[in-house]
Amino acid sequence: MGHYGLLLSALLPEIRFEKDFSLALHTTVGVGGNTAAFLPLSRAQLFSVVRLCERCNVRYFPLGGGSNVLPSDDGFNGVILSTSAFDGVSVDGEHVTAECGVGVGKLLSVCKRRQLTGLEFLAGIPAKVGGLTYMNAGTADGHVGDCIESVTFLRAGKVYTYTKEQCQFSYKTTVFQQFPCVILSVRFALKKAQEGEVFENISRMLEKRKHLPTGKSMGCTFKNPTVDLSAGKLIEDCNLKGFRVGGAVVSPRHANFILNDSHATAQDYISLIEHIKRTVREQTGVRLEEEIRYIR
Numbered sequence: 001m002g003h004y005g006l007l008l009s010a011l012l013p014e015i016r017f018e019k020d021f022s023l024a025l026h027t028t029v030g031v032g033g034n035t036a037a038f039l040p041l042s043r044a045q046l047f048s049v050v051r052l053c054e055r056c057n058v059r060y061f062p063l064g065g066g067s068n069v070l071p072s073d074d075g076f077n078g079v080i081l082s083t084s085a086f087d088g089v090s091v092d093g094e095h096v097t098a099e100c101g102v103g104v105g106k107l108l109s110v111c112k113r114r115q116l117t118g119l120e121f122l123a124g125i126p127a128k129v130g131g132l133t134y135m136n137a138g139t140a141d142g143h144v145g146d147c148i149e150s151v152t153f154l155r156a157g158k159v160y161t162y163t164k165e166q167c168q169f170s171y172k173t174t175v176f177q178q179f180p181c182v183i184l185s186v187r188f189a190l191k192k193a194q195e196g197e198v199f200e201n202i203s204r205m206l207e208k209r210k211h212l213p214t215g216k217s218m219g220c221t222f223k224n225p226t227v228d229l230s231a232g233k234l235i236e237d238c239n240l241k242g243f244r245v246g247g248a249v250v251s252p253r254h255a256n257f258i259l260n261d262s263h264a265t266a267q268d269y270i271s272l273i274e275h276i277k278r279t280v281r282e283q284t285g286v287r288l289e290e291e292i293r294y295i296r
C-alpha cells in the first residue's frame, strides 16, 4: 500500500502526493479505503510519475470521475494517478480536443456554446473524458467511440496517437483495456448544429435518464450479455430487486444498479456481486460479466 507511494514521493518531491487519498471520497460508489495517490499538474509531472512507476515495477491506476470503479476496503497495492488537473478543451472547426480530466458537463457546455452536435447522449453521465474513452461509455443513443477521431495516450514511456480504428471500440471495450496506459487527450469529430439543437438534445437525454436510480452507485454493474438480453432484466427475473448484503442493495428501480445505503463496505459489494452472478447462472444459465473495474 502506502510504502510504495512514500518511496516514490521521496524521489519526486515536486509532485503533489497524498499518502491517505480516500477512495471512498473520490468514487461515486463511496466505498474503499485510503491509498497513496499522485496528483500531477502537468504532462511532464505525469510522465515522471509513470516512468518511475514502470522503472520500480509499481502499479498505477489512472482515476477519472471514479464512476465505474469498485475500490477495495484495503486501498490499492500501487498508486492512484489523479487526472483531475488535465481539464483543457480546444475547438477547431467541427473538432473538439479534450484532455482526459475534462468532465462531461464542461465538454457539453463547450459543444453547446460552439453549436457542435454528436456528444449529447453523454448528458448525465458522471464521468471524465479519459474514463469515457477507456470504457467506450454510452447509451442506446450512441457510444463515445462513434464520435472519436483519435486518442493520444502514454504507454511505456512513449506518446502514441491512435485512430478510431486502432482504438478498437466495441461494446464496453477498447484497446486501452489491454495494456497499462494513460489516455492524455481525445479528439472528437462533431457536426455543426442548428441554433438551440444541442441544448434541446441534452434536455431530452436528461429527461430520458430521470427513471434511473439516484444515490451512490457505479451505474450499471454488469454488461448486457447480448444486444437483446439486458443484465438488469435477468437480475430482476431472478427476484433480486431489493436484495442486500450489508449496506449494498440491488436497486428496486433498476436491477443493474447496486446502491450504497451509506453504510456499505467494498466487501458488501463484492459479496453481493458474487451472489447475483451465482443466482443468475443457476436460474438462467447466463454468466454475467462485470462492466465495472476493480481497484485492487
Ligand SMILES: Cc1cc2nc3c(=O)[nH]c(=O)nc-3n(C[C@H](O)[C@H](O)[C@H](O)COP(=O)(O)OP(=O)(O)OC[C@H]3O[C@@H](n4cnc5c(N)ncnc54)[C@H](O)[C@@H]3O)c2cc1C
Residues within 6 Å of the ligand: 028, 061, 062, 063, 064, 065, 066, 067, 068, 069, 083, 100, 124, 125, 126, 127, 128, 129, 130, 131, 132, 133, 134, 135, 136, 137, 138, 139, 176, 181, 182, 183, 184, 217, 218, 219, 220, 293
Ligand atoms: C449514476 C451513474 C450513471 C452512469 N450512467 C452510465 C451510462 O449511461 N453509460 C455508461 O456507459 N456508463 C455509465 N456510468 C458508468 C461510468 O460513468 C462510465 O463507465 C464512465 O465511462 C467512467 O468514467 P470515469 O471518468 O468516471 O472513469 P473511472 O471510473 O475513474 O475509471 C474507469 C476506468 O477507466 C480508466 N481510466 C480513467 N481515466 C483514464 C485515463 N486518463 N487513462 C487511462 N485509463 C483511464 C480507469 O483506470 C478505470 O479502469 C454511470 C455511472 C454512474 C455512477
